Amino acid sequence: MKDVKILGPGCKRCQTTAEMLRAEAERLGVPVHVEKVTDYAAIAGYGIAATPGIVIDGTVVHAGGLPKTDDIARWLTA
């Protein structure tokens, strides 16, 4: 089970990012637990300066803008 955190204040892009991640995980058959982190202090604690951010199993893999589908697949299967 991959632990995925989507960092973002709940903007439209953050929603889209979460949906992309869920869809890609389902396509690859990787079990994931997706959690949204919307608290600003918690987001800042991860050391990113742009949202949405993606944290997989405690590692920040992405910050700022929508991720690419290929990249999501790479992170989920890594």
Added chain:
Amino acid sequence: MTTGISPITAPGPQPDPDRPASWPWIAGTAAAVALWFLLYGQLVPFSNAVVALLPLEHGSRLEEAVRFFVYDTPKVLLLLVLVVFAMGVVRSFFSPERTRALLAGRREGLGNAAAAGLGVVTPFCSCSAVPLFVGFVSAGVPLGVTFSFLIAAPMVNEVALGLLFALVGWRVAFTYLAFGLAVAVVAGWIIGRLKLDGWLEAWVRDVRAGTAVLPVGEVTAADRVRAGIDAVRDIVGRVWAWIIAGIAAGAFIHGYVPAELLAAIMGRDAWWSVPAAVLLGIPMYSNAAGIIPVVEALIGKGAALGTVLAFMMAVTALSLPEMIILRKVLTVRLLAVFVGVVGLGILAVGFLFNALFV
């Protein structure tokens, strides 16, 4: 669908053989730019043909307004696509994390100037303003330097500069760039000098964030072209309605507002017009793309340039929604200082400009 796929590629900067070759993307870009110029050259015949088709009285005000609208809408949209694409490619070389690393621990002064300059080229969306602010401050970027970035980023952006350049001329665009950066540098420097770190919201001061190190993959020319296309899709998709509304307002001014009236209200002789323009600009939330067709029409009707620039800066740099977002990290006192310092800077630009350029 299989479960438990073994890792194919590890994250890291190794070249990926599956990546598409760059040359088709570069060739495609060249072809698209050529097509763009072809279309752009047909704007005048196109708008004349469309206006001739409509049952409008020749030489009437309505005809003038419609002509402005029919000519400006495709023109602004074409320009916007080109400018946003180009900046999307440029911005693929920058990221907020990298900018932050460049600015962390910088001295004030030079740091303010660097922050304002980076504010122009770093990808930034106002929805990200709070994480960015906290991320900068907690990583050791001085408060005043952070403000310089935060003032320049929305005010002096590619859309504003590109459209001003194309619609109003390079002199105005260059002036806007220079004065916009000056406001960001000076206002940030003043805020830094005032030593107001204690006026941040308490939770911001308590954040002790590390700085995330993101895996950087190899970025190819194809990726940069794609970044440009993504930027066009995202930004043009978001602002086109604003632009149409702005052009409609510009068309109305162009066709119906008498030049004498406008000169009396926004002319150089009306000293109060600069503060009035700033006050009017704050609650107006448009973006640069929507406001520039209005700027074009106002200048065409004899409004003073300084007054118009002050209006535009107030609309982009001091918007009410952004203040509501910033209120999450700034106390009311610090927010008031921010608005006051930036507002005074914009006023100074307006007055200075009207006095200098006759």
